Amino acid sequence: MASSEEDGTVEEKENNNKKRTKSALTTAWLTFYNIAMTAGWLVLAMAMMRFYIKKGTHKGLYRSIARTLKFFQTFALVEVGHCAIGIVRTSVIVTGVQVCSRIFMVWFVANSIRQIQNEESVILFLVVWTVTEITRYSYYTFKLLNHLPYFIKWARYNFFIVLYPLGVIGELLSIYAALPFVRRSGMFSMRLPNKYNVSFDYYYCLIIVMLSYIPLFPQLYFHMLRQRRRVLHGEVIVEKDD
Numbered sequence: 422m423a424s425s426e427e428d429g430t431v432e433e434k435e436n437n438n439k440k441r442t443k444s445a446l447t448t449a450w451l452t453f454y455n456i457a458m459t460a461g462w463l464v465l466a467m468a469m470m471r472f473y474i475k476k477g478t479h480k481g482l483y484r485s486i487a488r489t490l491k492f493f494q495t496f497a498l499v500e501v502g503h504c505a506i507g508i509v510r511t512s513v514i515v516t517g518v519q520v521c522s523r524i525f526m527v528w529f530v531a532n533s534i535r536q537i538q539n540e541e542s543v544i545l546f547l548v549v550w551t552v553t554e555i556t557r558y559s560y561y562t563f564k565l566l567n568h569l570p571y572f573i574k575w576a577r578y579n580f581f582i583v584l585y586p587l588g589v590i591g592e593l594l595s596i597y598a599a600l601p602f603v604r605r606s607g608m609f610s611m612r613l614p615n616k617y618n619v620s621f622d623y624y625y626c627l628i629i630v631m632l633s634y635i636p637l638f639p640q641l642y643f644h645m646l647r648q649r650r651r652v653l654h655g656e657v658i659v660e661k662d663d
């Protein structure tokens with residue numbers, strides 16, 4: 422009897438040690454990830470400012486930062502993994518929609534349709550994303566280090582009120598500007614007849630993406646408003662499961 426109790430205690434201790442190691446590893450990884458992402462977006466902000474100060478125009482700005490942007494925005498896919506394995510308390514769906522729509526904008530719109538790279542709308546969403554991500558990743562970093570300045574917390578849960586709609590306007594205007602070029606070039610499209618017997622029109626795909634902002638964006642925005650009430654005003658929010 423005594424020995425089985427002791428066994429139980431040893432097992433419990435082992436489990437606790439495992440949990441502690443796992444949580445220390447998780448914290449170390451998340452801290453590294455958030456510092457790297459804050460640094461990446463800061464580099465982007467500085468590159469954009471340097472370009473504008475030197476050239477006095479936004480023309481050519483996108484091309485000058487394209488590689489860094491593609492790298493850091495694509496790397497954000499890791500965040501969907503964080504939610505999926507449960508190391509951050511966030512919905513996979515909300516994070517997935519946010520990250521995938523950004524990756525789509527970067528690779529399949531801004532990067533693929535060169536004719537729109539100098540549009541003001543592209544610069545608008547770039548600036549908005551940059552401010553958002555510097556604030557967001559530095560919030561997570563300081564929080565993990567238990568030294569969160571109130572200003573960063575306030576900025577994380579207030580800036581989005583204006584920046585989210587501005588980012589959406591920039592993204593939608595950029596897709597809209599791309600439509601004539603996509604229609605003319607027939608890029609990423611497959612017309613019948615072909616050996617696969619499949620037809621796909623990227624022009625209509627872009628229109629569907631634009632329309633999908635109508636049901637999806639409000640959900641992301643209201644999710645952030647709920648997070649804001651929870652973090653800044655201490656409201657208890659019961660979220661529905663994925």
Ligand SMILES: CCCCCCCCCCCCC[C@@H](O)CC(=O)SCCNC(=O)CCNC(=O)[C@H](O)C(C)(C)COP(=O)(O)OP(=O)(O)OC[C@H]1O[C@@H](n2cnc3c(N)ncnc32)[C@H](O)[C@@H]1OP(=O)(O)O
Nearest residue numbers: 509510511516519522525553561581584585588634637648
């Ligand atoms: C393939 C075809 C695609 C078709 C696309 C269709 C279109 C769909 C429409 C989409 C519109 C998107 C437009 C958008 O791109 C425009 C912009 O972004 S404009 C710029 C303004 N944007 C924002 O402000 C973005 C706001 N959004 C976000 O912050 C996130 O993306 C979101 C997933 C929405 C955040 O939600 P989350 O629930 O994560 O909020 P919290 O930050 O409060 O985090 C909750 C808790 O999790 C902890 N956490 C999360 N991540 C981390 C991390 N990396 N490290 C450590 N901890 C983390 C966080 O601390 C919270 O913990 P606690 O609960 O303890 O407070």
